[in-house]
Amino acid sequence: MAVRASRLKRVLGAVTATALVAFVAACGSSGSSDTASGGNVTLEFAQWWGAELPAGEFDKIVNDFTAQNPNIKIKLLSAPYASTKQQLITGAASKTLPDVVGLDGAWVNDFAKQGAITDLSKLMTDANYDAGQLASQVQVKGKTYMIPVVNFVYPLFVNKDLLAKAGVADVPATRTQFLDAAKKISATGSDVKGWALPLDTAVPNGIQNDVMSWLWASGGSMLKDGKPDLTSPQVKSTVEYVKSLNDAGVIAPGSLTMKEQDKVEKFTNGQVGMMIDSLAHINLIKKNKPDLKFEVAALPSEDGYSGKRGIPYASWGIGISNSTKHKAEAFKFVSYLMSQETNAKLSTIANGFPGNKNAKPDFGNSDPMFKTAFDIYQQGYPANEFVGLPKSEDLMRSFDEQLQLVLTGKTTVDDALAKSQQSWSSVIE
Numbered sequence: 001m002a003v004r005a006s007r008l009k010r011v012l013g014a015v016t017a018t019a020l021v022a023f024v025a026a027c028g029s030s031g032s033s034d035t036a037s038g039g040n041v042t043l044e045f046a047q048w049w050g051a052e053l054p055a056g057e058f059d060k061i062v063n064d065f066t067a068q069n070p071n072i073k074i075k076l077l078s079a080p081y082a083s084t085k086q087q088l089i090t091g092a093a094s095k096t097l098p099d100v101v102g103l104d105g106a107w108v109n110d111f112a113k114q115g116a117i118t119d120l121s122k123l124m125t126d127a128n129y130d131a132g133q134l135a136s137q138v139q140v141k142g143k144t145y146m147i148p149v150v151n152f153v154y155p156l157f158v159n160k161d162l163l164a165k166a167g168v169a170d171v172p173a174t175r176t177q178f179l180d181a182a183k184k185i186s187a188t189g190s191d192v193k194g195w196a197l198p199l200d201t202a203v204p205n206g207i208q209n210d211v212m213s214w215l216w217a218s219g220g221s222m223l224k225d226g227k228p229d230l231t232s233p234q235v236k237s238t239v240e241y242v243k244s245l246n247d248a249g250v251i252a253p254g255s256l257t258m259k260e261q262d263k264v265e266k267f268t269n270g271q272v273g274m275m276i277d278s279l280a281h282i283n284l285i286k287k288n289k290p291d292l293k294f295e296v297a298a299l300p301s302e303d304g305y306s307g308k309r310g311i312p313y314a315s316w317g318i319g320i321s322n323s324t325k326h327k328a329e330a331f332k333f334v335s336y337l338m339s340q341e342t343n344a345k346l347s348t349i350a351n352g353f354p355g356n357k358n359a360k361p362d363f364g365n366s367d368p369m370f371k372t373a374f375d376i377y378q379q380g381y382p383a384n385e386f387v388g389l390p391k392s393e394d395l396m397r398s399f400d401e402q403l404q405l406v407l408t409g410k411t412t413v414d415d416a417l418a419k420s421q422q423s424w425s426s427v428i429e
Helices: 017-029 057-068 081-093 105-113 120-126 160-165 175-186 206-216 233-247 260-268 279-288 327-337 340-350 368-379 392-407 413-425
Strands: 041-047 072-078 100-103 138-140 143-153 156-159 193-195 272-276 294-297 313-320
Touching: 041 081, 041 327, 057 072, 057 327, 057 340, 072 327, 081 100, 081 105, 100 105, 100 327, 105 138, 105 143, 105 313, 105 392, 120 143, 120 313, 120 327, 143 279, 143 340, 143 368, 156 160, 160 175, 175 193, 175 233, 175 272, 206 233, 206 260, 206 272, 206 392, 233 392, 233 413, 260 272, 260 279, 279 294, 279 368, 294 368, 313 327, 327 340, 392 413
Parallel strands: 041 072, 041 100, 193 272
Antiparallel strands: 100 313, 138 143, 143 313, 156 272, 156 294
């Protein structure tokens, strides 16, 4: 997600020329798959998931489906995220998408407007599918175009040793407690700060993960009836709170050019006591700093708030090409991936959380913090209002630019929000 509403743990590196050519050729060949003799249907499924899972694990899940449905064959087109994104954007523009596609929420609005992906609401109705079992759906103008299959959440990470050193007994649960803890942590040493805030405008997903997360944690919204609502009291309170953290000197230096990986590195090295970050980084932190004592917790809310807390998330989403001749078969495959048993299995091997709200991952062989985070996830709700918006990365960037002016004393909160409201209103119809 930019805001990558896709797995936040990306597989980096180049695709070989041969693999890329094969991927391009496959994507370009199908918007309607071939039907083999005997009534068999072959569905092409382009995604980056297989590249991020242990080798062979995704194939096993797909093979179970084809064993149950011998007339439907699945041809996996797996490539790293960046390559998949490039090819699907090209395929959407030319109406040559594979039958089934892995989706990032940031692409959905544009793909839907191009007529490249189909209305899943109709397919769910046609198949008598119980949409109530879905944890969330990504819609454009009231129609579902993407179903999140596996969610990857962003809880609060806290360094237990730094909290103890600062004399903070409990993990902060409110904004006031968080500011107090951040001040005390920042007072423990010249090179230690309470919080890290990545605001690099080249990759502006800090607006989603590290700023708007405070709004969602208190049940707030940056939209009203699908339109920008950035001058609302709740959004203003959020920005004023971030400003108060900055004014108190508790934010790690260099935030205006900091990227997500820089934030994680500072936390891992014990330079910041708290951060909001992807659950996918637990294993990475433990690998790089085995002796670091940390835990995850729910994001702090406004003082006095007692409702459910939204928690930022990114997803492996799924959609169906609008040009495929086999939408019913494609949806059968989608519904299989979203079934309670399969969704639990896929979530377990991905170290993510199920898109089927009745499914539960098996935490038997994973770090206990995943179970803690799952409890937080179940007690709240997945919140990411950038998913499904047009040009979501541009929206984040324009907000980021205004926020930077606020934090550097060059504009007021009110003026920044008014300009952001105007900028967003020109993009969101």
